[in-house]
Amino acid sequence: MASENTEHLRDVWNAVCQKISKELDDSVLNNWVDSLRFGGLQDGILTLVVPTAFLKDWLENKYAFKILRFCKEQDPTIERVQIVTGVVGESKLASEKIEKTEEDSDEDFSFGVPLDPELTFENFVVGKPNELAYTAAMRIAESDTVAFNPLFLYGGVGLGKTHLMHAIAWSIKARNKKRTIAYMSAEKFMYQFIRSVRYKDMMSFKEQFRSVDVLMIDDIQFICGKESTQEEFFHTFNALVDNNHQVIVSADKSPSDLEGMEDRLKSRLGWGLVADIHPTTYELRLGILQSKAARASVKIPDKVLEFVAHKITASVRELEGALNRIIASAVFIGKEITVDSAREVLADLLRASEKRVSVEEIQKKVATQYGIKLSDMFSSKRSRQVALPRQIAMYLCKKLTTMSLPEIGKNFGGKDHSTVLHAVKKIQDAMDSDVELSEDVKLLTKILQG
Numbered sequence: 001m002a003s004e005n006t007e008h009l010r011d012v013w014n015a016v017c018q019k020i021s022k023e024l025d026d027s028v029l030n031n032w033v034d035s036l037r038f039g040g041l042q043d044g045i046l047t048l049v050v051p052t053a054f055l056k057d058w059l060e061n062k063y064a065f066k067i068l069r070f071c072k073e074q075d076p077t078i079e080r081v082q083i084v085t086g087v088v089g090e091s092k093l094a095s096e097k098i099e100k101t102e103e104d105s106d107e108d109f110s111f112g113v114p115l116d117p118e119l120t121f122e123n124f125v126v127g128k129p130n131e132l133a134y135t136a137a138m139r140i141a142e143s144d145t146v147a148f149n150p151l152f153l154y155g156g157v158g159l160g161k162t163h164l165m166h167a168i169a170w171s172i173k174a175r176n177k178k179r180t181i182a183y184m185s186a187e188k189f190m191y192q193f194i195r196s197v198r199y200k201d202m203m204s205f206k207e208q209f210r211s212v213d214v215l216m217i218d219d220i221q222f223i224c225g226k227e228s229t230q231e232e233f234f235h236t237f238n239a240l241v242d243n244n245h246q247v248i249v250s251a252d253k254s255p256s257d258l259e260g261m262e263d264r265l266k267s268r269l270g271w272g273l274v275a276d277i278h279p280t281t282y283e284l285r286l287g288i289l290q291s292k293a294a295r296a297s298v299k300i301p302d303k304v305l306e307f308v309a310h311k312i313t314a315s316v317r318e319l320e321g322a323l324n325r326i327i328a329s330a331v332f333i334g335k336e337i338t339v340d341s342a343r344e345v346l347a348d349l350l351r352a353s354e355k356r357v358s359v360e361e362i363q364k365k366v367a368t369q370y371g372i373k374l375s376d377m378f379s380s381k382r383s384r385q386v387a388l389p390r391q392i393a394m395y396l397c398k399k400l401t402t403m404s405l406p407e408i409g410k411n412f413g414g415k416d417h418s419t420v421l422h423a424v425k426k427i428q429d430a431m432d433s434d435v436e437l438s439e440d441v442k443l444l445t446k447i448l449q450g
């Protein structure tokens with residue numbers, strides 16, 4: 001019976017693929033139709049797996065309805081098409097792909113929310129800011145004994161906490177299917193708890209949470225100030241840890257900084273390994289952009305990636321958003337990607353991230369700091385006393401505004417772009433060797449960014 005079903009699904013899928021390439025006469029989609037994968041059919045929902053989040057958004061916006069119609073024509077029981085991102089196998093809808101899906105569906109995680117197939121270790125780019133967190137996560141994923149309990153991951157928004165938690169879950173699942181894992185946000189934990197109280201179902205709530213091998217609670221800061229949920233979490237936590245089951249928790253702050261969290265819980269949360277994820281560095285941002293561009297199979301010049309890595313600094317999430325826009329403009333508007341077109345496409349993001357620092361402000365602040373006249377910024381005087389602050393000001397313009405090198409030059413008394421480039425490079429290099437200068441520049445940056 002299973003094989004009959006498999007055959008039916010394969011027929012449906014092949015017919016749908018044919019229709020997509022024939023009837024949606026879209027050169028872009030045709031490039032990608034080979035990378036669409038069948039992800040299963042259950043309860044009237046057909047799952048379509050695509051390799052990138054970008055393709056998912058695009059399909060959803062443009063073709064979701066038509067694809068559903070094709071599916072319905074093949075099998076009227078299909079009511080909805082769900083598009084998810086996922087790892088793409090070698091062969092296009094080989095029958096083992098479907099069998100694997102069917103087999104997988106029985107042994108899913110015991111409970112909790114579904115995991116995002118994109119969030120794996122493989123797709124996680126490691127750099128100085130997240131090295132400790134990554135290493136700790138890998139350690140937990142790869143060992144069968146509990147090395148530290150809990151693992152507490154913390155850091156600002158969009159820096160990869162959720163990504164690492166999903167990656168741990170995928171990895172454990174791949175190594176040992178028998179281990180049960182529950183991943184959910186602290187918010188969801190709270191709602192389950194409230195519901196169990198309301199329906200007088202505490203026993204099964206406790207049983208459920210205490211029976212998992214690995215419990216992951218994301219964004220624990222959510223239960224700050226929520227006393228009874230904290231109380232219940234505390235007991236769940238203790239029961240799991242006492243039985244040597246792994247607990248992994250994430251938050252936006254360190255345990256001791258979690259205001260509104262009970263002291264005993266704070267202290268227990270810090271018992272295992274506390275790993276923080278720092279804000280991204282330029283190198284990490286560039287690495288992430290390169291990895292994501294490669295996965296989207298779109299060629300983007302290094303210069304453009306470098307530009308984005310320089311300018312979009314808030315979080316990895318924002319970085320991804322910027323990259324998706326650039327890809328979209330390249331692929332669909334047919335524009336060649338250059339630094340200038342990227343600047344155009346990202347104009348609003350750039351404005352938001354630079355907090356409107358103007359050239360004038362930079363020139364004034366630097367002049368004051370170094371005790372030179374504002375007019376020296378426009379002059380060609382070469383004495384070090386004047387030239388160095390001027391170069392620092394140019395460097396800051398490059399870093400803190402979206403202006404191009406020629407534009408900056410114009411604002412410094414009509415210098416050409418090579419003069420500006422020289423200044424930027426010189427200050428960059430000097431900052432590596434000259435601590436005092438480096439401190440000065442950092443301080444100026446801080447002042448200017450308010």
Ligand code: ADP
Binds near residue numbers: 119155156
């Ligand atoms: P957080 O949970 O810390 O707010 P997420 O884990 O949701 O952040 O990360 C935000 C986005 O950035 C996700 O799409 C994630 O895949 C991506 N991301 C974060 N850090 C990295 C990294 N080091 N390498 C690749 N992608 C990353």
Ligand code: MG
Binds near residue numbers: 161162163218219
């Ligand atoms: Mg998160």
